[in-house]
Amino acid sequence: MDIDGTMMVDWNEWREHFLFYPGHNLEEIIRYWKHTSVLDIGDSLAIPDEFTEEEKRSDDWWKQLVAGAVAGSVSRTGTAPLDRMKVLMQVHSSKNNKIGLIGGFRQMVTEGGLSSLWRGNGINVLKIAPETAIKFMAYEQYKKLLSPDGKKTKTHKRFMAGSLAGATAQTAIYPMEVLKTRLTLRKTGQYSGMFHCAKTILKNEGVKAFYKGYVPNLLGIIPYAGIDLAVYESLKNAWLSYHTKDSANPGVLVLLGCGTISSTCGQLASYPLALVRTRMQAQASLNASDQPSMSSLMKTIVAKDGFFGLYRGILPNFMKVIPAVSISYVVYEYMKTGLGISK
Numbered sequence: 458m459d460i461d462g463t464m465m466v467d468w469n470e471w472r473e474h475f476l477f478y479p480g481h482n483l484e485e486i487i488r489y490w491k492h493t494s495v496l497d498i499g500d501s502l503a504i505p506d507e508f509t510e511e512e513k514r515s516d517d518w519w520k521q522l523v524a525g526a527v528a529g530s531v532s533r534t535g536t537a538p539l540d541r542m543k544v545l546m547q548v549h550s551s552k553n554n555k556i557g558l559i560g561g562f563r564q565m566v567t568e569g570g571l572s573s574l575w576r577g578n579g580i581n582v583l584k585i586a587p588e589t590a591i592k593f594m595a596y597e598q599y600k601k602l603l604s605p606d607g608k609k610t611k612t613h614k615r616f617m618a619g620s621l622a623g624a625t626a627q628t629a630i631y632p633m634e635v636l637k638t639r640l641t642l643r644k645t646g647q648y649s650g651m652f653h654c655a656k657t658i659l660k661n662e663g664v665k666a667f668y669k670g671y672v673p674n675l676l677g678i679i680p681y682a683g684i685d686l687a688v689y690e691s692l693k694n695a696w697l698s699y700h701t702k703d704s705a706n707p708g709v710l711v712l713l714g715c716g717t718i719s720s721t722c723g724q725l726a727s728y729p730l731a732l733v734r735t736r737m738q739a740q741a742s743l744n745a746s747d748q749p750s751m752s753s754l755m756k757t758i759v760a761k762d763g764f765f766g767l768y769r770g771i772l773p774n775f776m777k778v779i780p781a782v783s784i785s786y787v788v789y790e791y792m793k794t795g796l797g798i799s800k
Contacts, residue, residue, distance in 0.1 A: 496716045497529035497585075497785040498778050500681065500724065500731075505596045505619055517798055524792035525785075526589050530582045532785035536777035537581070538574035541565065543777075544641045546770030547735045552762050558773065569645045577641030580651050584633040588626045596622035616686055623678045631674065632667035638738040670737035673751050677730035685723035689715055709786070717782050724774065729755070729767035 508518045533540070542561050550556040556564075565573050599618035604611075627634075632655075639654055648654040658666050692715040696707055724731075733754050740748055749757065758766045 496713070496720065496782050497525070497532045498717075498720050498724070498781045500720075505592055505622060507615075520796040520798050521793075522589055522593060524789050524796060524798070526585050527792050528785040528789035529585045529589075531788045532781045533581050533585075534575070534578055535784045536781045537578040538562070538565075539773040539777040540578075540581070541574060541576055541641050542773040543770040544577070544638060544735060544739075546773065547732045548642060548739045550769045551766070573645070576643060577637050580633055580637045580640060584630050584637070587633075588630050591629050592622045592626035595625040612686075612690070616683060619686070620678055620682050623682060624675055627674060627678065628671075631671055634674070635667050635669060635738045638735055642739055669740065669748075670734035670751075673730040673734040673737070677727035677734065680730075681723040681727040683723075684726045685719045688722045689719035692718065713782055713786060717778060720782075721775070721778055728771060728774075732767055732769060733758075 506521075508521075512518045512521070542558065542565075545561060545565070546556050562574070569576070596618055599621045600615070603614040603618055635658070636651055636654055639658065640648065640651060643654070648657065696711060696715070700707065733751055736754060736758075737748075737751070755767070762769070
């Protein structure tokens with residue numbers, strides 16, 4: 458309430474607080490509780506955010522998407538060494554060949570120098586823009602198909618539209634996912650760049666190689682998006698039921714906390730599928746003569762390493778969540794100011 462910082466609340470401040478910050482203002486609540494365009498933890502499988510009609514009529518919607526894409530780029534670059542460690546553990550770590558965090562980083566630096574910690578980051582950043590654009594456009598179209606009467610989209614239809622939009626975006630950019638895995642795992646001098654890597658895969662393995670691991674990737678969207686949405690909505694509703702009388706603004710810590718918890722729960726549920734996908738994408742780089750199916754690969758991992766073998770690399774994955782969320786939020790706020798998005 459204390460706008461002028463005098464530590465006293467005068468009549469005008471009192472009146473303006475209740476005029477301009479009512480807890481029943483749904484658009485305010487929607488604006489504050491956006492999280493998928495704000496927080497980037499390396500995966501883009503969550504249900505897209507809703508935009509109000511006013512935001513769609515103005516330029517705010519695309520500015521928010523651009524701000525989110527830039528925030529995601531900076532966040533992924535900042536946490537790229539941990540992401541590369543996760544991929545190495547997913548593919549190479551086993552009971553017989555244990556890779557620890559410190560030993561893994563030492564191995565990477567010895568093999569390719571300090572810059573090798575960022576292998577595969579270029580294409581990981583590059584795929585943000587097309588994925589965000591396709592997902593947003595597809596989401597709006599699927600919502601119209603599922604609610605042709607123009608009424609408010611119900612939660613289960615929103616989940617369906619979001620999952621379908623995620624599947625559409627993943628299908629379109631999936632070859633970039635395969636390239637990211639191959640470039641992340643490459644040895645020094647193996648590829649001169651992403652185009653050389655793409656040409657090599659096409660020449661040696663054919664077009665099919667660009668869709669290796671596509672099925673587990675697609676299946677992973679449903680548990681990730683579903684649990685992320687369910688947990689986030691539950692946490693949001695719990696907060697709103699107790700605190701909206703004061704203000705629609707939940708504060709930075711509440712927003713970041715809810716977004717981080719829901720995304721982490723989504724990752725936990727879909728992680729075994731993500732691990733199988735990465736292994737399938739990397740098979741050619743491992744020189745595997747036989748190319749097992751998703752189910753046989755899962756059985757092999759469980760037989761060799763037990764159930765927790767499906768969670769190899771989860772430690773660096775969780776370690777990057779808090780820095781990734783913090784970086785993406787700070788950059789997003791700076792971008793919003795730079796692009797002149799109204800508060």
